[in-house]
Amino acid sequence: MYRLPAGTPVNEEFWIYSPELLLQNYEPGQTYSVVVIGVDSEANKIGFEATAEDDAGNKVGTFVAGFGGFTQILNGGTSITHTALGSTPIADTGTVFFFSWIAPATNVGDVTFYTAVNTANGNGNNTGDQIHFSQFKPGTLGVGIAQNEETQFNMYPNPSDGMISISNTFKSSTTAQVMNIKGQVVKEVILSDQVNSVDLSELKQGIYFVRIGNNTQKLVIN
Numbered sequence: 001m002y003r004l005p006a007g008t009p010v011n012e013e014f015w016i017y018s019p020e021l022l023l024q025n026y027e028p029g030q031t032y033s034v035v036v037i038g039v040d041s042e043a044n045k046i047g048f049e050a051t052a053e054d055d056a057g058n059k060v061g062t063f064v065a066g067f068g069g070f071t072q073i074l075n076g077g078t079s080i081t082h083t084a085l086g087s088t089p090i091a092d093t094g095t096v097f098f099f100s101w102i103a104p105a106t107n108v109g110d111v112t113f114y115t116a117v118n119t120a121n122g123n124g125n126n127t128g129d130q131i132h133f134s135q136f137k138p139g140t141l142g143v144g145i146a147q148n149e150e151t152q153f154n155m156y157p158n159p160s161d162g163m164i165s166i167s168n169t170f171k172s173s174t175t176a177q178v179m180n181i182k183g184q185v186v187k188e189v190i191l192s193d194q195v196n197s198v199d200l201s202e203l204k205q206g207i208y209f210v211r212i213g214n215n216t217q218k219l220v221i222n
Contacts, residue, residue, distance in 0.1 A: 015134035016115040026103040039094035040119035047082040050115040066099035093222045159220035162201030
């Protein structure tokens with residue numbers, strides 16, 4: 001991949017998001033899972049820092065570090081970052097950080113999540129490193145997207161080369177929709193068994209969202 005000079009940021013879409021808040025806004029006091037991804041096949045270290053802010057720029061809510069010791073909170077929980085352990089990519093193409101965010105106790109209006117991800121080549125200086133900025137506002141994909149009966153499913157492997165399996169808890173046939181980062185449906189698949197093999201290898205490399213009913217999960221195709 002072409003790398004811009006060190007210090008030149010790149011804006012990315014959906015490098016930070018909350019699966020539960022893709023289609024709806026937050027509820028005060030509730031806890032939501034948040035995901036930060038870093039995709040760079042040339043990086044051997046990937047770090048990040050994330051915050052959540054209201055429209056006035058005030059940091060709101062409280063972050064909670066995820067499992068495995070890969071993340072840690074900063075500034076009393078108003079921001080979150082990686083640990084030394086978490087900076088090692090988990091796949092050849094990048095990594096994923098999982099953690100939680102507790103919404104403020106009262107409604108503070110619109111909230112936007114911000115992250116800066118550093119994909120570094122580990123040469124001891126910033127030569128060849130790349131900074132990526134991304135942001136996410138709850139309900140981004142909810143506008144104009146119909147919601148169906150809620151279902152639960154697991155999807156693996158993820159990241160994937162396009163061949164995935166979807167296991168579900170529903171018994172009757174249903175439709176899985178695959179959306180790009182703009183919320184456009186690029187493929188629909190009919191699921192009938194509890195474990196389905198799905199071929200998405202015709203899709204370009206990138207970030208997609210698989211939705212079944214009200215349950216939406218991110219899929220990285222590399």
